[in-house]
Structure formats: C-alpha cells, structure tokens
Amino acid sequence: MNIKRQVLFGGYRLAKTVGFLRLRNRALNYANILCFHRVNNNEPHPDPLTVRVDVFDRLMQIVRREYHPISLQSLIERVKKGEPFEPNTVAITFDDGYKDNFLNAAPILKKYALPATFFVTSGYIDTERVFPWDEETPVKHPLMTWDEVRELARMGFEIGGHTVNHIDLGTASIETAREEVAGCKEKIEKEVGQRINAFAFPFGRADAIRDDVLDIVRAAGFDCCCSDYGGKVTTGSDRYNLERVSMYPTITEMLMELDNFMTYYKGTMKINFLTSKTALPQVSVGMMPREP
Numbered sequence: 001m002n003i004k005r006q007v008l009f010g011g012y013r014l015a016k017t018v019g020f021l022r023l024r025n026r027a028l029n030y031a032n033i034l035c036f037h038r039v040n041n042n043e044p045h046p047d048p049l050t051v052r053v054d055v056f057d058r059l060m061q062i063v064r065r066e067y068h069p070i071s072l073q074s075l076i077e078r079v080k081k082g083e084p085f086e087p088n089t090v091a092i093t094f095d096d097g098y099k100d101n102f103l104n105a106a107p108i109l110k111k112y113a114l115p116a117t118f119f120v121t122s123g124y125i126d127t128e129r130v131f132p133w134d135e136e137t138p139v140k141h142p143l144m145t146w147d148e149v150r151e152l153a154r155m156g157f158e159i160g161g162h163t164v165n166h167i168d169l170g171t172a173s174i175e176t177a178r179e180e181v182a183g184c185k186e187k188i189e190k191e192v193g194q195r196i197n198a199f200a201f202p203f204g205r206a207d208a209i210r211d212d213v214l215d216i217v218r219a220a221g222f223d224c225c226c227s228d229y230g231g232k233v234t235t236g237s238d239r240y241n242l243e244r245v246s247m248y249p250t251i252t253e254m255l256m257e258l259d260n261f262m263t264y265y266k267g268t269m270k271i272n273f274l275t276s277k278t279a280l281p282q283v284s285v286g287m288m289p290r291e292p
C-alpha cells in the first residue's frame, strides 16, 4: 500500500473512531445508492464489474448492522416529498441482469432482509447473448432467465429497466432511444406481470445521459432514473438523475464512500473533510474504471 493510501485509510479510521463521521453524516443528509454488476468467485479478481461472494456477504452484513438500508422506491418517495433521509441511508441496485445476481446475491440479500432493485436488459434475458464488453473475458457471464427474474420479483425485490439492447443512449437516434426505453418496460412488465417504475441508464456516464432521452424515460412512465458516474443523493436531488456509487477494490474503501468520507465523482476522487460544499484538493487513490 502506498503512502497516500496509508494516510487515507488512517485518516478514515481516526475520523470513524472519534465519531466525527457519525456526527457529520447526521448533518449531511446524503443517501448512497450502491451499484453492483456481478457477484461471483469465477474470475480473476479484481475485476471492475465483479464483487467476490464473501466480500458481498460481509458488506451486506455491515450495511444491515451499521447503516439504514431502504428500497429504491422508499428513497424516491423521500425525494418526491422533499423529506430528509435518515443518517447512513443506503439503497442497493444491480445492473445488466447477470445470473449470479439470482444465484449469489439474492440469497445473501434475503439472509439480511435487505431490499434491492435489479435493472435488467430485456433483450438479453433468457438468451445466450453476450455483452460486447464480456466477449474477451476469460470466463463466461450467463444472464438470468425470465423465470429467475420472476422469482426475484416474487421474493420481493424490485425489477427495473435497463433498455432492450444495452445501447449507448448518449448517441442513439431519438426513435431508437424510444424503442429501447419503452420496449424494455413493456417486455419486463409482460414477463414479470407487474408495473415497473425504475430505469437505469446503460453506460451511466454523464455524457450518456441526454435531456431528450430523459423526456422519453418520463413519457414511458418510469418514475426515476439512475446514473452511474458517482455522487450522492440528497433531498433536493432530481429523481431522473439519481447518482449512484459503485464498488471499490476493498470493503474499507466502500465504507469510506458509504460514510461520505470520500466520493468518487465523474472520474475523480474527493475527500470530504468538512461538509459537502467544501471544495478540497482532489486525491487520486487508484479508482477502478466503472461501466457499463
């Protein structure tokens, strides 16, 4: 571990031990939405899209014990009403529709009675299709079947939309964007037999999110939209751009993000010493690439 990271980890432990973070988080009124992709032990780690099963289990145990986990829908209700969040509020989401979400993540979430939302790519579910970014990976990444998605819904988890074909909505034509957004909602609702409310942008980068496409998301009847370039949700957040935090190489770093000690946002890592408004020197701590 290099010296910069040692100082970072030491500073975090100190701030946590003396209760500074607990006090500050009461005032900050932030909620964190976690964004996961895969949970398995199959591939070489670290992998930017994968969390190991034991790491996921440990993190969920900590979230249950030390944080305030709520469903994405409850979080949206708070944003709509302008109600403040409980300190340490966390919501849990998954993107893309990988089979290990059903096999590995769901039983752990159930064990700790944690709510979660699974954003699925409707045109990939129950097919042998492989996402372009998975074509060259050493192991295969199967996707869920509709039976598995239905079972998640039956278990009480929320299913959300993530387009039909995981296209980049930042560059798509308006007609294609409409087909992808409305098409996935229609298909998921038909298969699952429930109304779906939540949408997550594929490649949730800031430049993949266009205002005209957001109008389509609203018109299709989605109630909210998640991005994925980092950031916190506050009472004043736009529910059509709910910022999410991704996973980090270690549990300690994930907890630094959940404790609002540091924040990854649009490609840079910032440490928040005082309040959200305080601009501080940006510290690079070797963040892994995020997407899709």
Ligand SMILES: [Zn+2]
Pocket: 095, 096, 162, 166, 201, 202, 203, 292
């Ligand atoms: Zn995705």
